[in-house]
Amino acid sequence: MTPHIVVAGRLALRDARSVETFSIRPFRPPGDVAQLRRDVRAFLREHQPVGGAARRANCWAVGDSAFSRALGAAGYIGMIWPKAYGGHERHPLERYVVLEELLAAGAPVGMHWIADRQSGPLLLRYGTEAQRQTYLPAMARGELHACIGMSEPGAGSDLASVRTRGERTADGWRINGQKVWTTNAHNAHVMIALVRTSEGEKRQDGLTQFLIELDRPGVSVRPIVDLAGGHDFNEVFLDDVLIPDENRIGAEGAGWKQVTAELSLERSGPERYLSSYALLVELVRLAGGDADPTLKALIGRFTAELWCLRQMSLSTAAKLAAGEDPALEAAMVKDLGNSFEQEMPRVVQGALEHIDLAAPADLSRILSVLLLVAPSFSLRGGTREILRGIVARGLGLR
């Protein structure tokens, strides 16, 4: 294979003619993958999610406490965590298989998604023994939920400009500030917040992560209703919130490094291209009794893109599982994946004959939801422009 080296998200151009932007890793989970898929599908048949078809769209933003508890009881949350912390010591690629099966089925995984994807792994990597023992088992049971306190009114893409402050007290910290767009804060028990604890030489210095229980005095969560009328994200106000030093995650001042590692997990999963999969399912159902060549060709295009993105995502997952940090690849897959999930509803709306968005049919319901929420796909978890900036850096342009 032609030489390629990706060093810390930067692509080395060894030979002008053989730049390779995406090195491929085979996706080989251990064990009987077909059986694992059958098990997940059997679980889904047994725990049929409640609610209408629209809940299958963008389903990792759809929460269902009972479903999450059942999933936890079946061993599908915290799959890769040590058993000592309530995990199941499965392989990361087995976890990937379970996630993609859940997403493809449109299962309501939103309640526990952040704890399983991000907060749990963060605690495992940087947390203290006490933090792991306290939180991980309940997270793995699907009972304790987490939210991400990164964004602030003045800190969106420019995350290093967070202004929420942490000041030392006798035995801990006093936190003051405001977080925003905090998904699921109204259901979550804990928030992992990025907080400024000192003014460093660089803007990225002096940031620290804290675990804040949302029932502490001084924490108030206010809903933000989204344009579709849904309540997913919130503002979280922190007024003189006192927390013990035991709630600090990782070293003081190490917040930026930790958050960056977290973003690789946040960006590389199958949820970054499957948010609109429910629509493809309904399109195929519609085409079943119909020989419309335009519709079939559209399905063909989406199928090709889906298959291609899945290959890219699998390769990125395999790299992550092998202990590499595929930040560049993750940015590529997320950007391409978001474009796909966004494009699908837009194109379908223009291509279908007599589509009534107000009709009670599953297709209309799913399409309507996706048309409304699709703009958020290329915002959440890092905007398109920021991701392309990461890619440009990888290409040696920045």
Place this chain on the structure above:
Amino acid sequence: MSESLPLLCETAEKLFRDLAERQAPFAAAWAEIEAAGFPLLLTPEVEGGFGGDWQDAFAVLRIAGAHALAAPLAEAIAAAHVSRRAGWAPRDGLTVIATSSAAAFVGDRFTGTVAAPWGRAATYVIARVSDRVVRLAVADAAITESANTAGDPRDALRFDGAAAEDAADDDIALWGALARTAQIAGALDAALSLSITYANERVQFGKPIGKFQAVQQSLAEFAEEAAAVNCAGRAAACAADCGDASMEIAAAKLRAGQAAAIGARVAHQVHGAIGFTHEHELHRYTTRLTSWRSEYGNERSWSAYLGAWAVQQGADGLWPAIVARADVQNGS
């Protein structure tokens, strides 16, 4: 993937670069390519070939694309593959697969027109007619010479009651599509590399144009497209080594066609007027990308094919079908 793939790639890299730099005339170039054994990449060692698989062929054809190799290597590799599957004895001289044919097969006689890359240089051409594949001697054809957008030969061969060997159906467009996907992957990477280098060197408004965010964002999009084709193509090649790969090849070529168009657009935009000249080498890649996008199935034909496949799996069967195929291909 064969053990000696790194060596194979090294040889390919050296030879194809050398041929491009020397601007070797076709006959001489092809003699060297044949001498190096590349057309027999997929032919088993016992039959005098390299004994490679589609993953090897993908790697070599990707390098051929990255050097804009002006020779029918993709067509020859695919032709050798189809011939073996058909049970036909190997023949001396160049055999290519047709890009399309409009013909009828009556008894064992073949009448019609076959579009053949480098038809004028070939000894045999393999075409598909109704539900058969046929191998025809080019000597029996009246040749109308033509060229693709890169100036590479794309000839029309007219047969009138010609003798033909025939065999059970094989979708030659699939093998052509996989080979073209590899070439597109390579040509995209080469055009991307040229564009990045140029963006870092060309100064306007007092700085390299690559420092402008608008340029960076376009090149990032280009890089993602190139990455998608490389990833899809390799996965399709791997699938081809495992058994039926029709769905994967169709998807990869469809994706490659889209990327070829986007990549050529961005490459030219970044290069400005200099990239629009004959003197600059960019056109060697972009004119071929343009041609390859159409050949062995464009987005329209492969999306119709894939759409039919997907609908056949059914709404609830589509996902299981996609992942089950990949699980088998990944050996898990």
